[in-house]
Amino acid sequence: MEMKESGSNLVLYLSGRVDVHLASEVEAELNDIIKKHPDKNLVLNLDDVEYMSSSGLRVFVSLMRSLKESNRGLRLCNLSVAVKKVFEVVELMDMFDIYDSEEEALAAG
């Protein structure tokens, strides 16, 4: 997974399909990263995510929970229409900090 440090933020670039098949892999990797960077907020750039199922949602929810425990933030940016729709249908748009662009996400904190 590609990543970039930007001040107190760590930007991660997710790509491909985020479904049940890959969700646990992605989740493990993300948990690993947040442990290695214990003081960073996380910005997930979903620009290259082709597809996401509720398994992806589940990963983000659990990630947000882990970050909250160490008082860190999770921000999402560059969601495709299809990905955004999953959030909308399950009415999670308000629960996440969602930004149109990476710049906006970084500027927010």
Place this chain on the structure above:
Amino acid sequence: MHHEKAGSPIVSALGNGRLQVVRNPEVDYILDLVLDEARRLVQARQGNFYLFNSISKLEPFLPAAASEQDIALCEDVIQARTSRLIPENPALCVYMTLQEGDLGVLLLREPAYFDQFYEADLALVQNLAATFAILLKSAFIDQRTPEVFLGFKSSLLLLLENAHLNHKIKESDHQLKSVLEVSNLINSSRELSEMIQTVLYSAKRVIRAESASLFLVDEKTGELYFEIIAGNKKDLKGFRIPRGQGIAGITAATKKSLIVNDAQNDARVFRQVDQVSREITRNILAAPLLIEGEAIGVIEVINTIDRPAFSEHDLEIFESFSDSVAIALQRRRLLDSIQRTNVQLERRLREITSLHAVARAQVEERTIQDLFARALNIVRDDLKVGRASILMASGSTLKMAASAGTYDESDATPGSLAHHVFSTNRPVFIEDFRENPEFAAMANPHRYDSRSCIILPLASPGQPPFGVLCLAEPSSGQFLEEDYKLLLTIASQIVKGYENLGLNEQIIVKKSLEKEMEITSRIQRNILPIKKPQHLHLDLAARSVMAKTTGGDFFDYYVHTPNGDVSCLVADVSGKSLPAALFMAVSSSILRTIIRQEIDPTRVLAQANDLLFEESQSGMFVTVFLCRYDPSTGRLRYASAGHNEMILMHENGNYEMLSGKGSPLGVLPAYRQKYLGGSTQVRDGDLLILYTDGVIEAVNSAGEEFGMDRLMSTLHEVRDRKPEEIVETVYKRVIDFSGSELQYDDFTMLVSRFFGTVRGKSDYHIALPARVESVPALRDFVLNACQRHGLAGQDLEDLLLVSDEAATNIVLHAYRKEDDKPTFDCDLEIEAGSLFRIQLRDQGIPFKREEVPGPDIRENMAGRRRGGFGVYLIKSLMDSVEYHRKGDTNFFVAEKILKKEES
């Protein structure tokens, strides 16, 4: 192949009874040729064509040589519709017209040697113009192919050659006439030798000598010889005296008269004369015969009677005799030369006349047989050859093609002289068989009374002969060198005519073939369906490409009800060209009609056979492979009438061959005919491949067939592509393989891919292991199915997400770890623009939807619950969702109403 210049007709109708000669560099060249010839014929300094342009106005061919006055004159000629000879400011106006309309005017001006033109000139040019117009007419009727243009050009060149020969004959004729007049004049005077004899007798009597003689100088040797003797010394006729010797020799050499009075003792006297004549020469009087200062002979009187010696007075008188003799001789020489010229001219005239006649035959005769017959008649009648024949090659033997005079089969037998000429391609000219023993051995001596013959090979330059021209029994008894030369020329004329007619015949044959091809392919085009069938459950493409020499393939398809039953067929009509095309049209419409009424393919074929058997008097027949597909059951029924096995290829590349039984349609009557077919269950994505034998029987240069193996491997390779691409790829492979266009048989192929049904229990089905890897696999499966029905956009994304979520639930929750190789099934029903229905089945633990709470982010955030979003997503995105359990199986069924599509 297109020839740019010859691409348009030479003559086109302007519609008002006028024709336009369409100008291009080639046509201009021809016009130039004809104009030159016309000017030469009548020796005119100026000549021009006035032809109609595209707006029906007369326009000069050579604008530089034209005048307003001439245009007005030509317009008058067109109005009057007749040619004119104009004496003052002399002109020849030749009205050029055809049945189809007026072409224009050929105008000639400024006679080179006379004050005006004559009626004969007008006739000559009219003749030329008329022939030219007829040639244009053939270009008018026929059009467009460069070969016709070539034929036109060669005909024109022949015409010009002909006109040239005609002209030559007229010249020779004139020369001959004047010479004959002179000779008649001379002939009307007295017979010469008689006259000379008379003169010599008079001289002998007047001078009173024993004899008088005339010596002539032999121009070759310079010797003198006795020609005419008046007196006793007849024995001396022809006796020769060496040049410069004897009294006569000296007289001729010095050109002076001589008196020898003592001949016995004079050393100059040539003694041998006396020995021959056994007489004694006593005295001699000799005078030279002078013509234009040259001594052509000498006259002598010998031996004085009743006196001892010749006197000077005798000599004086004698000289006046010598003048008369000289004049008489001069006349004779003149006459001789006239007669020689006469004979030569006559001969030349005969030659030219016959050449002209043969050349005319070349232009006028329309078949090779007529050309030969006419040429031989000319040879017999004009050249006075008793027997003339043309033998044509037929394989390695010669066959009589035409003859004039008596003919004997032996001429054509192997080993004959004609065969010798044919195989060596060398002419044989035998003046006398007795001098040519080796040729005499090849000829039947009884056939050659005159012992003379000429046999000439008939061959185009650089080609082996196609025949021989045999000539025997010349009326003169023996063929001469001149005859041989003339006959060689005639033979080459015959060859030219043969080539020209051959070319014409080829053009005609080619034209008619092309025409037939055109009609055939038009019929085929009209028969073949144009529009691709619109059907949700299949994607069909077909192509039929006509071969050069045949055209009897067709294909057809018919959608019985929208998105319902479909029939499709390929067929191959026996026979060639037009009859095959007509039979194709009949069989195609019969099949079309019956297909609409009868469901069972075998019964369709049986009924079609009944009708076609009645129709097919010519013994033509058609092989057919017919299929009918019912998308509601996935059943494909088929039947064959004498057609090859067809192919049903599955997505994995496995295939089954579909075959039926029964004769081609139109062969056997109904009571003897039974058609058997079969049926098979079509699986989703199966590919039906119908083709005709032209596909697998295409042959490469090594004579190898494209074959079933190459077809199968090509299909295997491209089976995933769209049917259009599959057909194109196979066609391209076949063409690449045979290395050129289709030579012998049509290429026809119809490919259809079948998709599932909507109304049936399942359009698409897949069974997958209940593992997380199966979730993307299922999603791909749904994606493929949806794409086949043209689903896209938000609907597609929703359906993929729902499938994913439903499968995710099964693989995550339905099975416990100890279950052995658990699986789940998926059935899809899709109807584009209408409905998507998904059913998932598993045999896992019972799933109780009502026990699953709604998604709760707080529960999740609190870590008390993971997920729960999937079921909610499914419910939100689908129009109906149902979970139930039957026996040990969990059913998940969800439906979504699809948006109507524009298409």
